[in-house]
Amino acid sequence: MPGPAHRPEDPGGPVVALTVHADLLPLLPARARRAGRLLVRHEEHATAGHVVQAAGVPLTEVGALAVDGSPASPADRLPPGAELHAGVVARPQPVPAGGFLLDVHLGSLARRMRLLGLDAAWSAHADDPDLVVRAREQDRVLLTADRGLLLRRALPRGALVRGAGADAQLADVLDRFRPALAPLTRCTACGSPLRAVAKEEVAAELPAGTRRTYDEFSRCAACGRVY
Numbered sequence: 001m002p003g004p005a006h007r008p009e010d011p012g013g014p015v016v017a018l019t020v021h022a023d024l025l026p027l028l029p030a031r032a033r034r035a036g037r038l039l040v041r042h043e044e045h046a047t048a049g050h051v052v053q054a055a056g057v058p059l060t061e062v063g064a065l066a067v068d069g070s071p072a073s074p075a076d077r078l079p080p081g082a083e084l085h086a087g088v089v090a091r092p093q094p095v096p097a098g099g100f101l102l103d104v105h106l107g108s109l110a111r112r113m114r115l116l117g118l119d120a121a122w123s124a125h126a127d128d129p130d131l132v133v134r135a136r137e138q139d140r141v142l143l144t145a146d147r148g149l150l151l152r153r154a155l156p157r158g159a160l161v162r163g164a165g166a167d168a169q170l171a172d173v174l175d176r177f178r179p180a181l182a183p184l185t186r187c188t189a190c191g192s193p194l195r196a197v198a199k200e201e202v203a204a205e206l207p208a209g210t211r212r213t214y215d216e217f218s219r220c221a222a223c224g225r226v227y
């Protein structure tokens with residue numbers, strides 16, 4: 001026999017009401033987007049951070065939390081009937097010492113970031129656990145458009161990249177982190193720094209047209225590619 005029917009907006013018993021900054025609203029389930037808030041059943045041991053992530057909002061995207069109007073931390077437990085609000089992460093956000101790490105789907109974005117001189121590690125073959133380990137070990141912020149990856153507990157720093165297409169994604173990353181740019185100082189193929197080389201040193205590797213037209217060259221210290 002079925003139990004008492006509840007509308008999804010009315011879980012029954014004590015609840016917690018989650019509201020989020022407008023920028024985070026698209027991350028909530030459709031019914032919560034329409035209602036402007038998400039009602040979830042109150043669980044004695046659930047923390048503020050758990051409720052936010054269970055709603056589909058990675059904590060990497062969240063700034064200040066408030067419970068019933070007072071500042072709260074992700075580890076705080078919530079009283080029955082609590083009103084939990086999640087703000088959006090402040091911009092610009094500092095870039096960690098290790099730079100950026102991009103997931104396998106963001107190869108075009110990685111090339112654009114390298115062109116601007118940003119340390120953007122990317123590999124076509126890294127699986128999700130590899131990315132989490134590398135972000136941690138190399139002190140990098142993991143960029144991804146896959147929020148499931150950001151919901152992994154072991155990930156120290158991450159960011160949800162917004163925008164359809166690499167140009168919009170680049171604009172989002174530059175706005176979020178406002179990193180110092182150094183165009184044409186990195187290899188777009190592997191991301192390593194370039195060093196200037198004399199024309200004689202690379203002449204044999206150049207097509208004839210390039211050899212006639214250009215006088216300044218640099219070479220990737222890691223993969224040897226000439227620019």
Ligand SMILES: [Zn+2]
Binds near residue numbers: 189221222223224
């Ligand atoms: Zn290279």
